[in-house]
Amino acid sequence: MQDEQQAVGTERYGDRSPYTHYVVAALACLAVAAVATPFAGVLDVANIAMLFLLAVLLVALRAGRGPAVLSALLSVLLFDFLFVPPRFSLAVGDVQYLITLGVMLAVALITAQLTTGVKRQAEVAARREREARLLYALARDLAGAAAEPQVTAIVERFMHEFAGMQATVLLPDANDELRRAGGDSSKLAYLEARLALLAYRKGEAIAVDALETTGQAIAYVPLKAPMRVRGVLALAPSTSSRTAHAQIDAILPAFASLVAIAVERLHYVDVANRAEMETASERLRNSILSALSHDVRTPLTSIIGLADSLTLQKPPLSQTAAETAAAIRDQSTRLAAMVTNLLDMARLAAGGVRPRKEWHLLEEVAGAAVQLLGRSLAGHRIVIDLPRAMPLIEFDAVLIERVLCNLIENAAKYSPPGTTIAVRAKLAAHTVEVGVEDDGAGFPEGRRDDLFAPFVRGRHESSMPGAGLGLAISRSIVAAHGGTIRAENRAEGGARVMFTLPLGSPPEIVPEIESTPVEAPRD
Amino acid sequence: MTEPAWSIVVVEDDREIRRFVRSTLEDEGCKVAEADTGRQGLIEAATRKPDLVVLDLGLPDIDGLDFIRDLRTWSEAPVIVLSARSTEADKVVALDAGADDYLTKPFGVAELLARVRALLRRHGRGADGSAHFAFGDVSVDLSRRSVMRAGEPVRLTALEYRLLAQLIGNAGKVLTHRHLLREVWGPSFVESNHYIRIYVARLRQKLEGDPAQPRHILTETGVGYRFQP
Numbered sequence: 076m077q078d079e080q081q082a083v084g085t086e087r088y089g090d091r092s093p094y095t096h097y098v099v100a101a102l103a104c105l106a107v108a109a110v111a112t113p114f115a116g117v118l119d120v121a122n123i124a125m126l127f128l129l130a131v132l133l134v135a136l137r138a139g140r141g142p143a144v145l146s147a148l149l150s151v152l153l154f155d156f157l158f159v160p161p162r163f164s165l166a167v168g169d170v171q172y173l174i175t176l177g178v179m180l181a182v183a184l185i186t187a188q189l190t191t192g193v194k195r196q197a198e199v200a201a202r203r204e205r206e207a208r209l210l211y212a213l214a215r216d217l218a219g220a221a222a223e224p225q226v227t228a229i230v231e232r233f234m235h236e237f238a239g240m241q242a243t244v245l246l247p248d249a250n251d252e253l254r255r256a257g258g259d260s261s262k263l264a265y266l267e268a269r270l271a272l273l274a275y276r277k278g279e280a281i282a283v284d285a286l287e288t289t290g291q292a293i294a295y296v297p298l299k300a301p302m303r304v305r306g307v308l309a310l311a312p313s314t315s316s317r318t319a320h321a322q323i324d325a326i327l328p329a330f331a332s333l334v335a336i337a338v339e340r341l342h343y344v345d346v347a348n349r350a351e352m353e354t355a356s357e358r359l360r361n362s363i364l365s366a367l368s369h370d371v372r373t374p375l376t377s378i379i380g381l382a383d384s385l386t387l388q389k390p391p392l393s394q395t396a397a398e399t400a401a402a403i404r405d406q407s408t409r410l411a412a413m414v415t416n417l418l419d420m421a422r423l424a425a426g427g428v429r430p431r432k433e434w435h436l437l438e439e440v441a442g443a444a445v446q447l448l449g450r451s452l453a454g455h456r457i458v459i460d461l462p463r464a465m466p467l468i469e470f471d472a473v474l475i476e477r478v479l480c481n482l483i484e485n486a487a488k489y490s491p492p493g494t495t496i497a498v499r500a501k502l503a504a505h506t507v508e509v510g511v512e513d514d515g516a517g518f519p520e521g522r523r524d525d526l527f528a529p530f531v532r533g534r535h536e537s538s539m540p541g542a543g544l545g546l547a548i549s550r551s552i553v554a555a556h557g558g559t560i561r562a563e564n565r566a567e568g569g570a571r572v573m574f575t576l577p578l579g580s581p582p583e584i585v586p587e588i589e590s591t592p593v594e595a596p597r598d
Numbered sequence: 599m600t601e602p603a604w605s606i607v608v609v610e611d612d613r614e615i616r617r618f619v620r621s622t623l624e625d626e627g628c629k630v631a632e633a634d635t636g637r638q639g640l641i642e643a644a645t646r647k648p649d650l651v652v653l654d655l656g657l658p659d660i661d662g663l664d665f666i667r668d669l670r671t672w673s674e675a676p677v678i679v680l681s682a683r684s685t686e687a688d689k690v691v692a693l694d695a696g697a698d699d700y701l702t703k704p705f706g707v708a709e710l711l712a713r714v715r716a717l718l719r720r721h722g723r724g725a726d727g728s729a730h731f732a733f734g735d736v737s738v739d740l741s742r743r744s745v746m747r748a749g750e751p752v753r754l755t756a757l758e759y760r761l762l763a764q765l766i767g768n769a770g771k772v773l774t775h776r777h778l779l780r781e782v783w784g785p786s787f788v789e790s791n792h793y794i795r796i797y798v799a800r801l802r803q804k805l806e807g808d809p810a811q812p813r814h815i816l817t818e819t820g821v822g823y824r825f826q827p
Contacts (some may be wrong), residue, residue: 090790324824369656374683377614377705383707384618389625404706411704431687431820434792436799442810443817459810473686584796587755 093141100134100142104149115158120172123158124179127151130266131183135190143187151180159207185310206326218338219364221344224257228339234310244298245271246306246338253307271295271307278304283352296327305338345377364418371414378407416544419477423551430471430555434581438510439464440472441498444479446597451484455490461500467581468507474552475576481509481545482572490515490569498543502578506558510573517564526562547572604628604718605646609639609665610654610680615703619652622707623714628742636660643669650718654680655692670696676717678770680705686820690774694823698771700821716770716826724740731766733814733827736805738766745805754806757782761797765815765825774822798823 083217087234108129119464127150135143160168245253266563274295281295294310527550552561553574560574600634610616610723633639637658676698745752791812802809
């Protein structure tokens with residue numbers, strides 16, 4: 076008994092060649108025979124048969140079906156030859172021993188069959204359990220991954236431990252081109268970028284069978300996450316074993332989707348982080364800009380106010396002193412306007428300005444712009460000439476007023492006093508085009524496009540004040556409304572700057588229900 | 599302004615701005631008291647019972663908005679807000695809290711005086727019960743609900759008339775969109791600013807010489823409207 080267990084116990088299924096199993100099976104039967112022979116006279120024949128059955132069972136458990144069948148047959152033969160009277164002959168003395176032998180053979184074969192079945196199931200269960208455990212460990216590792224290179228490292232390690240394969244993760248960059256997430260540190264040397272891209276675009280796995288060289292990617296599996304395909308997993312065998320492939324096939328879908336979800340999670344973490352950072356930096360930017368605005372405006376307010384009150388002093392100052400005070404006031408006022416422009420440009424350039432859109436009448440905003448410019452337009456005639464059926468247009472009135480102010484002010488600056496400045500509008504299917512026209516000299520040829528860049532002015536050596544921010548600010552504002560701005564020279568002379576605004580669908584105006592008009596005096 | 603001198607409290611933390619505002623107002627014959635903090639300003643306003651308060655919104659100790667709300671619990675004196683903040687939303691909040699007008703820094707003497715005079719005139723007239731009002735070639739008789747332009751009666755709808763009456767009744771003051779909607783259309787319309795724009799345009803069409811460049815019903819872009827007689 077001891078020997079049998081030893082003989083069978085050292086067996087490791089899968090470690091040795093099938094041939095060894097058969098030898099072991101035969102040896103097991105011989106060992107039982109050897110152990111039982113001394114007790115041939117003492118033990119009942121039936122009990123010796125039991126010992127053989129036990130051997131068959133153990134062989135079936137350890138060595139599989141083939142060796143078990145061999146041991147079943149061998150056991151019956153040995154039992155018959157050695158123990159069934161007449162001993163040392165295959166002949167059977169008593170007919171009832173035929174039943175013993177028959178039952179023994181049947182039991183041995185059935186045992187062999189059942190045991191190997193159970194054993195196979197146990198093996199499958201064990202493999203499944205191992206896969207599940209590995210996938211669980213993978214999921215846990217991936218859940219802890221804080222960056223893409225970590226994901227790649229986890230994937231590489233898993234593939235290596237599980238199937239002895241090399242793997243790498245390819246993720247799309249900003250241009251939707253695939254790149255290796257782990258940098259070039261990956262051991263996976265060769266992969267077909269074209270195939271990877273194909274797998275990514277089509278969302279289907281691509282396998283390459285022909286080239287099974289070590290280090291050459293043979294499978295490209297898309298990482299399908301709930302929202303979209305997030306990248307591609309490239310696999311390469313490091314040993315050329317077929318079994319590894321079969322094993323990996325079973326868990327590849329689960330594996331790929333775990334990786335995909337991890338990548339997607341990182342993507343959204345990234346998005347959330349970026350949004351948070353943008354909010355924080357926008358808040359910081361705004362507080363810096365408003366602090367700056369306050370700190371610069373306060374002294375400017377005193378200078379302008381004090382200089383202004385000097386000019387109005389009673390008794391009046393001497394003429395030169397009064398002129399000086401007026402000059403101080405005017406220059407500071409210009410400086411203040413410039414500071415406002417610079418701060419606005421900073422705000423707009425940083426993209427921190429979101430238009431507060433409401434439905435407006437263009438006529439009203441144009442009128443308000445003219446009113447705001449007031450004195451600086453005194454020399455010009457202003458015409459606001461809009462189509463009669465102008466619909467409500469959705470925009471930020473403060474910003475569009477700013478655009479109109481800039482354009483009208485520019486027009487006034489670059490056209491001689493006494494001429495006309497016109498604000499006109501033209502309706503198209505989906506946009507309205509607003510233009511400001513003057514009767515000046517127009518724009519110098521060839522310079523019309525860069526007029527809208529910051530710090531560019533129509534005439535370089537001009538004595539005109541201004542830092543050239545007006546048009547740049549206007550362009551940013553118009554762009555923030557989804558419109559465009561351009562400049563041209565009018566055929567009849569003079570300049571024209573036009574910008575478009577989308578029309579949208581204005582809200583309904585419910586007509587007044589109570590229709591009792593206020594009448595003339597009732598007496 | 600030959601009558602008993604107007605009394606004005608200036609609450610501003612910057613000394614030089616305070617000095618120029620004070621000298622400007624004193625040249626106009628006003629009696630000016632200064633305060634460099636909000637708390638001091640409230641004490642001055644409580645003891646002097648001024649006819650007008652000039653208030654900087656960016657005070658070191660208390661929020662300008664809290665100042666206005668506090669003042670409004672016991673005083674009707676008009677408040678002009680000085681603001682270095684450039685967003686219109688801040689002005690709207692101050693106006694909705696009870697301020698009457700605003701000036702954005704930097705501002706000149708002429709602007710300051712124009713605003714102060716307009717508010718003092720309105721406040722001084724107070725409830726003198728005058729039902730007649732005239733601007734440009736338009737005359738309005740509030741007691742008879744009649745509007746005449748160049749001697750011809752003008753037909754206004756009920757809402758147009760209510761809007762005009764609101765504007766006239768608060769001449770010189772900035773009225774926010776919210777205020778106008780509440781007073782003219784009722785509380786359920788507070789998010790419908792475009793109604794005001796349409797009706798203001800109609801009023802201008804009927805009452806202004808050049809509706810595109812109005813002289814009386816003025817737009818304070820992003821804030822509201824101001825009626826200037």
